[in-house]
Amino acid sequence: xxxxxxxxxxxxxxxxxxxxxxxxxxxxxxxxxxxxxxxxxxxxxxxxxxxxxxxxxxxxxxxxxxxxxxxxxxxxxxxxxxxxxxxxxxxxxxxxxxxxxxxxxxxxxxxxxxxxxxxxxxxxxxxxxxxxxxxxxxxxxxxxxxxxxxxxxxxxxxxxx
Amino acid sequence: xxxxxxxxxxxxxxxxxxxxxxxxxxxxxxxxxxxxxxxxxxxxxxxxxxxxxxxxxxxxxxxxxxxxxxxxxxxxxxxxxxxxxxxxxxxxxxxxxxxxxxxxxxxxxxxxxxxxxxxxxxxxxxxxxxxxxxxxxxxxxxxxxxxxxxxxxxxxxxxxxxxxxxxxxxxxxxxxxxxxxxxxxxxxxxxxxxxxxxxxxxxxxxxxxxxxxxxxxxxxxxxxxxxxxxxxxxxxxxxxxxxxxxxxxxxxxxxxxxxxxxxxxxxxxxxxxxxxxxxxxxxxxxxxxxxxxxxxxxxxxxxxxxxxxxxxxxxxxxxxxxxxxxxxxxxxxxxxxxxxxxxxxxxxxxxxxxxxxxxxxxxxxxxxxxxxxxxxxxxxxxxxxxxxxxxxxxxxxxxxxxxxxxxxxxxxxxxxxxxxxxxxxxxxxxxxxxxxxxxxxxxxxxxxxxxxxxxxxxxxxxxxxxxxxxxxxxxxxxxxxxxxxxxxxxxxxxxxxxxxxx
Numbered sequence: 001x002x003x004x005x006x007x008x009x010x011x012x013x014x015x016x017x018x019x020x021x022x023x024x025x026x027x028x029x030x031x032x033x034x035x036x037x038x039x040x041x042x043x044x045x046x047x048x049x050x051x052x053x054x055x056x057x058x059x060x061x062x063x064x065x066x067x068x069x070x071x072x073x074x075x076x077x078x079x080x081x082x083x084x085x086x087x088x089x090x091x092x093x094x095x096x097x098x099x100x101x102x103x104x105x106x107x108x109x110x111x112x113x114x115x116x117x118x119x120x121x122x123x124x125x126x127x128x129x130x131x132x133x134x135x136x137x138x139x140x141x142x143x144x145x146x147x148x149x150x151x152x153x154x155x156x157x158x159x160x161x
Numbered sequence: 162x163x164x165x166x167x168x169x170x171x172x173x174x175x176x177x178x179x180x181x182x183x184x185x186x187x188x189x190x191x192x193x194x195x196x197x198x199x200x201x202x203x204x205x206x207x208x209x210x211x212x213x214x215x216x217x218x219x220x221x222x223x224x225x226x227x228x229x230x231x232x233x234x235x236x237x238x239x240x241x242x243x244x245x246x247x248x249x250x251x252x253x254x255x256x257x258x259x260x261x262x263x264x265x266x267x268x269x270x271x272x273x274x275x276x277x278x279x280x281x282x283x284x285x286x287x288x289x290x291x292x293x294x295x296x297x298x299x300x301x302x303x304x305x306x307x308x309x310x311x312x313x314x315x316x317x318x319x320x321x322x323x324x325x326x327x328x329x330x331x332x333x334x335x336x337x338x339x340x341x342x343x344x345x346x347x348x349x350x351x352x353x354x355x356x357x358x359x360x361x362x363x364x365x366x367x368x369x370x371x372x373x374x375x376x377x378x379x380x381x382x383x384x385x386x387x388x389x390x391x392x393x394x395x396x397x398x399x400x401x402x403x404x405x406x407x408x409x410x411x412x413x414x415x416x417x418x419x420x421x422x423x424x425x426x427x428x429x430x431x432x433x434x435x436x437x438x439x440x441x442x443x444x445x446x447x448x449x450x451x452x453x454x455x456x457x458x459x460x461x462x463x464x465x466x467x468x469x470x471x472x473x474x475x476x477x478x479x480x481x482x483x484x485x486x487x488x489x490x491x492x493x494x495x496x497x498x499x500x501x502x503x504x505x506x507x508x509x510x511x512x513x514x515x516x517x518x519x520x521x522x523x524x525x526x527x528x529x530x531x532x533x534x535x536x537x538x539x540x541x542x543x544x545x546x547x548x549x550x551x552x553x554x555x556x557x558x559x560x561x562x563x564x565x566x567x568x569x570x571x572x573x574x575x576x577x578x579x580x581x582x583x584x585x586x587x588x589x590x591x592x593x594x595x596x597x598x599x600x601x602x603x604x605x606x607x608x609x610x611x612x613x614x615x616x617x618x619x620x621x622x623x624x625x626x627x628x629x630x631x632x633x634x635x636x637x638x639x640x641x642x643x644x645x646x647x648x649x650x651x652x653x654x655x656x657x658x659x660x661x662x663x
């Protein structure tokens with residue numbers, strides 16, 4: 001009966017967290033709607049729909065919170081049980097690093113290392129194959145976009161690309 | 162007679178070499194993403210949305226439509242041969258299709274699936290040609306109240322059919338509406354939720370949101386598990402079903418086609434619901450229901466016909482009312498908007514070349530698909546062996562480039578990565594992105610129509626109930642909102658709940 005992966009009023013209850021985030025977002029939307037002015041029902045203002053959508057968000061989020069407390073929900077750890085959670089985490093880290101590097105380094109200097117990392121991190125591709133793919137595919141795409149389609153890709157501080 | 166003249170005009174447009182090329186690219190990519198598990202038509206269409214910018218509106222939309230109905234064909238291949246549905250609408254095909262393959266009847270299963278799809282796709286097009294102009298002429302009389310209520314109904318139906326809890330789906334829909342409202346207010350020109358960022362003045366782009374939620378998030382989810390494939394290795398020799406197969410499949414193909422077409426028209430419905438409904442119907446009508454699940458060809462013929470007919474039917478609300486009934490059609494609406502076109506009652510009269518060209522291209526696309534999916538089946542089987550550890554990094558690179566090229570703006574790449582990460586966590590916590598995307602597209606239109614109808618009625622909320630079509634839509638939406646509270650209906654909802662993201 002006592003399933004450790006299904007909890008009620010605990011901080012590890014993932015459903016509770018989902019509902020609380022929804023409530024916070026709903027609150028923010030209501031506040032934004034009020035700030036933008038509601039107008040009148042004859043002439044609704046810019047914040048009219050936002051305000052009422054925010055209220056609906058709070059109602060639905062509250063329903064999620066109530067259900068999480070009364071019926072319980074899977075723990076945060078249970079959501080990542082029996083999966084290779086490190087893989088998406090590494091991928092997220094790569095993508096975040098890429099988003100910071102794209103403008104200063106430019107497309108080529110940022111995408112080649114990221115491709116190499118992705119090829120080696122998800123399910124390692126052997127180096128002899130990973131290196132040519134990581135270099136040739138972004139370079140080929142860069143060439144097609146820049147030379148054939150005349151699309152300017154970010155060239156970064158070094159002006160490469 | 163008028164229809165025939167219009168169809169001839171449509172073929173004139175569709176048979177232009179450039180449009181034929183785009184049609185082929187569309188159905189080819191559609192079959193490809195249908196075959197490859199993990200990438201569905203939504204991901205593919207969102208990835209290719211920027212490509213539509215490079216050509217004429219006809220070419221771009223012909224290609225996008227081709228991806229959608231092409232994926233319905235391709236999805237059955239993986240279901241039958243690998244027991245992994247290539248996309249959500251082919252989930253049911255796995256049940257009997259893979260059993261047939263195990264019994265050495267992969268050929269007839271693939272054959273009936275392709276022929277059934279062709280029959281259904283063709284029927285849906287004929288019906289689209291006949292129904293769409295009539296409905297468009299009626300829709301001209303629709304006011305903002307009707308449009309608002311229809312959109313509300315569409316959103317509620319989609320949330321009703323989305324997997325998981327209804328409050329979660331509704332919360333997602335509300336978040337979608339809010340995201341859609343970011344940017345300048347179309348009436349007062351006041352900036353909303355822009356946080357002082359110039360990039361947000363025009364709102365958040367559809368392309369980065371969808372590519373993030375469906376492209377990047379899908380890859381993140383897929384990397385969690387090593388994808389194992391149990392490919393049927395025997396050579397597929399005879400693709401033509403025998404006389405007995407045809408006899409038992411004729412009824413399911415016919416019923417699946419009609420059922421699928423009508424379910425496709427309904428807002429929020431679509432190919433996934435149609436395939437499940439058709440399977441349930443065939444099982445109920447069968448004299449030997451115990452054969453289902455053990456390789457009954459009716460279990461392949463019915464759902465495969467239904468999902469293709471639904472794909473055709475789904476074009477009706479988009480083309481005639483300008484309301485996308487599902488996320489795929491929302492993306493197609495995005496393609497229209499990118500080209501400065503507004504689908505709706507006036508599209509057929511103002512842009513006959515575009516409408517009839519798209520319809521005619523679907524005929525051609527269906528023939529192309531029959532050729533692609535039968536004689537070339539061996540090529541698709543080989544493709545199933547493509548390693549995912551190479552495919553996923555490539556998808557990420559293409560999404561980044563696709564987003565960047567759609568706006569020439571690095572900010573959109575950041576938005577896409579952020580939505581990819583958010584989409585991953587949403588899916589992990591059981592929040593489906595489909596209602597968010599549909600609401601994101603419908604949100605600004607809903608707001609506009611709500612405000613217009615309130616101004617026109619001088620703040621009288623009864624206007625939404627007093628007008629018959631609007632009132633009927635709202636009552637239906639209310640019923641669907643209350644339905645999950647009843648245990649028997651909740652069970653039914655869980656049975657038909659769909660995973661749009663697949």
